[in-house]
Amino acid sequence: MNTTSIEQINFQSFIDWDNSPFILFSAQGKILYLNNSAEILFGYVSKKELYDLALAYAPQSFGHKTTTLALNYDSFSFYAITVGYENEDQISIRFYNTPRTKSVTPLERDKLVTTNINLLLEANITLFKTKNSNPLQLLTDPDIPSFKIDQNSFSKLLRKTLDAFRASDSINITLKLLVGEHVIIGGKKKPIVQLAVKANGRYSDADEEIRTLATQSHITPLLKERSIRLEIPLIRD
Amino acid sequence: MEQFFTNSEQVQNIIKGFNLTKTLFVSSIIIGKPHTGKKSLARYLFPEAPIVSGEDQEAVEELLKEADELIITDFEKLRNQESLNLDNKRVIATANYMGNQQTIDNLFAFIYMLPPLKERPDDTAFIRDIFIAEARSNLMLDTLDFSVEEIPVNLSDNSKTLKRSIYQYLVNLSMDARDIEEAVYHYILKNLDGNNGYKEYLGLYEKPLIRAGLEKFGSQLQLSQVLGINRNTLRKKINEHHID
Numbered sequence: 001m002n003t004t005s006i007e008q009i010n011f012q013s014f015i016d017w018d019n020s021p022f023i024l025f026s027a028q029g030k031i032l033y034l035n036n037s038a039e040i041l042f043g044y045v046s047k048k049e050l051y052d053l054a055l056a057y058a059p060q061s062f063g064h065k066t067t068t069l070a071l072n073y074d075s076f077s078f079y080a081i082t083v084g085y086e087n088e089d090q091i092s093i094r095f096y097n098t099p100r101t102k103s104v105t106p107l108e109r110d111k112l113v114t115t116n117i118n119l120l121l122e123a124n125i126t127l128f129k130t131k132n133s134n135p136l137q138l139l140t141d142p143d144i145p146s147f148k149i150d151q152n153s154f155s156k157l158l159r160k161t162l163d164a165f166r167a168s169d170s171i172n173i174t175l176k177l178l179v180g181e182h183v184i185i186g187g188k189k190k191p192i193v194q195l196a197v198k199a200n201g202r203y204s205d206a207d208e209e210i211r212t213l214a215t216q217s218h219i220t221p222l223l224k225e226r227s228i229r230l231e232i233p234l235i236r237d
Numbered sequence: 238m239e240q241f242f243t244n245s246e247q248v249q250n251i252i253k254g255f256n257l258t259k260t261l262f263v264s265s266i267i268i269g270k271p272h273t274g275k276k277s278l279a280r281y282l283f284p285e286a287p288i289v290s291g292e293d294q295e296a297v298e299e300l301l302k303e304a305d306e307l308i309i310t311d312f313e314k315l316r317n318q319e320s321l322n323l324d325n326k327r328v329i330a331t332a333n334y335m336g337n338q339q340t341i342d343n344l345f346a347f348i349y350m351l352p353p354l355k356e357r358p359d360d361t362a363f364i365r366d367i368f369i370a371e372a373r374s375n376l377m378l379d380t381l382d383f384s385v386e387e388i389p390v391n392l393s394d395n396s397k398t399l400k401r402s403i404y405q406y407l408v409n410l411s412m413d414a415r416d417i418e419e420a421v422y423h424y425i426l427k428n429l430d431g432n433n434g435y436k437e438y439l440g441l442y443e444k445p446l447i448r449a450g451l452e453k454f455g456s457q458l459q460l461s462q463v464l465g466i467n468r469n470t471l472r473k474k475i476n477e478h479h480i481d
Binding site: 110111113123124130151155 | 258323324343350
């Protein structure tokens with residue numbers, strides 16, 4: 001039997017495909033290495049910000065230090081980071097993904113009706129327009145297939161989401177299929193449809209209700225200072 | 238089929254919203270002052286849906302069990318709102334006022350506010366013309382000549398007071414001397430009392446006489462000649478009755 005000494009193993013691919021972002025910086029803050037997951041993270045946060053973070057949480061002398069903290073970048077959420085350096089030239093940072101809480105509410109299939117989501121969105125925008133005159137831009141993908149929605153509670157969720165922008169200027173609404181992203185419901189992978197509403201600011205008085213309504217329908221709400229995004233599972237069976 | 242006319246952008250948006258969700262199982266409510274056309278609008282949009290009033294709680298519960306699509310009027314009168322389950326049904330409710338906002342918010346996906354007639358001048362003109370045609374026919378006044386713009390329109394209770402003000406105006410306009418005598422007779426029969434009756438009720442005759450005379454002849458001098466009374470007497474009467 002062949003034995004392989006530990007030095008001969010190439011560890012890089014294990015890090016490459018690690019689900020947790022890992023970055024290696026030079027002393028000047030240049031990226032020397034980053035894994036796939038970190039590459040996606042850089043779509044939402046600047047190099048400088050993460051480098052500064054690494055410096056701020058670096059151990060006092062050579063070695064590795066893990067700090068527990070709450071970090072949020074867009075839909076990324078981390079509960080801890082490990083910063084380490086073994087020489088003066090390189091510093092590494094690794095992020096630990098916060099586990100996604102599993103929804104305990106079962107899917108109420110009898111309430112789900114195959115629906116064209118664009119219709120519900122259009123109706124809710126019309127309702128919004130009866131009360132507000134804010135300029136509103138809609139970018140939607142008419143090719144999103146009809147899928148199963150609890151029409152009543154989803155409409156409520158849409159109403160509350162739009163209402164949060166009742167005093168905002170230049171409201172931007174986009175509806176699209178998130179390519180390559182999935183959510184697991186009832187043990188099955190489902191594609192995700194994303195509804196994003198953005199503006200120069202918004203009310204947050206109904207955030208709690210939005211969270212509750214969304215969670216009931218297995219929708220992931222991402223509530224930011226100036227935007228609300230709903231990640232809706234595309235359930236067809 | 239029920240007709241519904243509107244030129245108001247807000248109401249047109251409500252109709253658009255309903256048309257978009259017509260085939261969906263969502264619950265909607267139209268809230269607005271009495272007599273603004275909520276029920277007509279619901280019937281116009283859903284001509285096939287059975288209608289039940291919120292006054293009859295049992296009937297509402299019964300219909301909710303049986304039907305997938307229904308109209309509930311006077312929703313504010315329903316006492317067991319919290320316990321209703323409107324999921325997976327096409328419910329269209331109408332209410333004169335919101336009541337408990339939290340409850341309405343939880344029950345309904347779409348909450349529409351129907352503006353009062355005061356905010357819908359085009360709609361008011363349209364409804365006014367319908368009422369005028371109806372009043373002409375009901376009161377048999379087909380040949381009566383008048384200008385529509387002169388009708389003092391009262392919108393304090395929306396279409397109800399609008400209708401009343403039109404009928405009232407047309408009746409007044411079409412009265413002949415006998416009708417007026419009859420009206421005064423009934424009024425006095427009902428109200429005459431006290432010990433100064435003659436003077437008190439003289440105004441019923443003198444006030445409209447002087448007001449109309451001034452309007453028609455312009456000056457007090459001319460009117461006194463037409464009436465055949467002294468100018469000073471006329472002035473005294475004008476002061477007495479506070480006519481400007």
